[in-house]
Amino acid sequence: MTTPAIAARAIHKSFRGTEVLRGVDLTVAPGEVVAVIGPSGSGKSTLLRVLNHLEAQDSGTVEADGELIGYRLRRGALHALSDRRVRAQRAHIGFVFQQFNLFPHLTALENIVFAPVSAQGRDRATVRAEALSLLECVGLKDFADAYPRRLSGGQQQRVAIARALALRPKVILFDEPTSALDPELVGEVLTVIATLAHQGTALVIVTHEIGFAREVADRVVFLDGGKVVETGTAAQVLDAPEHPRTRAFLARVH
Numbered sequence: 001m002t003t004p005a006i007a008a009r010a011i012h013k014s015f016r017g018t019e020v021l022r023g024v025d026l027t028v029a030p031g032e033v034v035a036v037i038g039p040s041g042s043g044k045s046t047l048l049r050v051l052n053h054l055e056a057q058d059s060g061t062v063e064a065d066g067e068l069i070g071y072r073l074r075r076g077a078l079h080a081l082s083d084r085r086v087r088a089q090r091a092h093i094g095f096v097f098q099q100f101n102l103f104p105h106l107t108a109l110e111n112i113v114f115a116p117v118s119a120q121g122r123d124r125a126t127v128r129a130e131a132l133s134l135l136e137c138v139g140l141k142d143f144a145d146a147y148p149r150r151l152s153g154g155q156q157q158r159v160a161i162a163r164a165l166a167l168r169p170k171v172i173l174f175d176e177p178t179s180a181l182d183p184e185l186v187g188e189v190l191t192v193i194a195t196l197a198h199q200g201t202a203l204v205i206v207t208h209e210i211g212f213a214r215e216v217a218d219r220v221v222f223l224d225g226g227k228v229v230e231t232g233t234a235a236q237v238l239d240a241p242e243h244p245r246t247r248a249f250l251a252r253v254h
Contacts, residue, residue: 003066005030005171005202006093011050011060013043020046021057022226028171031200035213035234038223039249044206047223048173051204052093053086064093065170091119094164094172098179100156102148108135108159109144112166120167127166134162138192154185158192171202178209210253214238222246 006028013021020043028034036044049055051062053070061078062069069089071078081089102111112131116122135141138158148156157177164172177193178186190212197203197216207213213220213234220237222230222245230243241247 002030004028004063005032005065006051006204007063008047008051009061011047011062012058013046013050013055014058020226021050023060024223024226024228026051026204026221026228028202028204030170030202033197033203033205033216033218034221035217035219036204036206036221036223037208037210037213037249038229042223043226044223045175048095048175048204048206052090052095052173054090054095056080064089069093087119091115091167092169094167094169096157096160096164096172096174096177098176100148100153100160100180102156102159102163104148107145107147108140108151108162111148111159112163115163116166116168131162131166134165135159137165137195138162139188152185153181154188157181157185157189161189161192161196165196165201169201171204172196174203174205174207176206176208178207208253210238210250222249224249 004027008024008026011021011024012019024047038044046055050057056070070086071080106114109131112134113124113127116127117124132144135144138161140155140158143151143155174193178189181189190209194216217234219231220234221228222237224245230237230241230246237246238250241250
């Protein structure tokens with residue numbers, strides 16, 4: 001049986017007494033594209049941050065390619081890993097944020113090279129060559145020496161995608177990758193993600209772009225109130241939802 005790219009089991013997470021995730025299970029197969037949809041405040045972004053251990057869950061486990069993330073199991077109990085070890089694990093799980101999060105003092109090329117060299121210890125010259133190829137893949141080969149302030153929002157987000165790919169991750173997590181973009185720039189970023197969706201990297205995409213989810217996702221997960229309410233193929237969930245909450249949500253966003 002193939003080891004999942006990501007397997008989250010019974011995830012609970014609270015902030016200041018409010019339970020944001022309430023027993024979420026999510027398994028993503030290698031190469032699978034999963035779109036996570038749901039209303040604002042349903043726990044979508046928190047779920048992604050737990051998958052990458054940017055937030056530690058209160059209970060439950062996350063595994064990436066069969067390895068526990070953030071913890072080790074010893075004598076039947078979970079023990080937190082050191083920050084250094086967590087950073088090393090996180091380097092194998094790509095994350096593309098809403099707000100790009102590029103280093104403003106580094107060029108586009110340097111932003112991509114930084115993590116594979118510093119976090120993975122890879123050869124700088126090799127990484128640089130790969131980074132130039134990645135910039136070409138996202139349509140930015142002529143912007144290698146540009147600083148983020150010189151790039152449009154769409155260009156910055158495409159650099160962020162290239163940066164995530166440079167880590168050679170088993171899975172890439174996208175947190176509303178177009179929400180900070182002007183409408184005319186959304187298409188260029190979605191096109192790059194759609195290309196990735198056909199190249200075999202597992203993707204988990206939190207998105208409000210329902211048409212895009214229908215186009216690229218192998219599976220759609222509807223999250224509401226911190227729980228997985230419905231999951232299935234894009235056609236099942238988006239075109240023929242079974243749960244009343246899913247139907248009500250889709251009626252509002254269409």
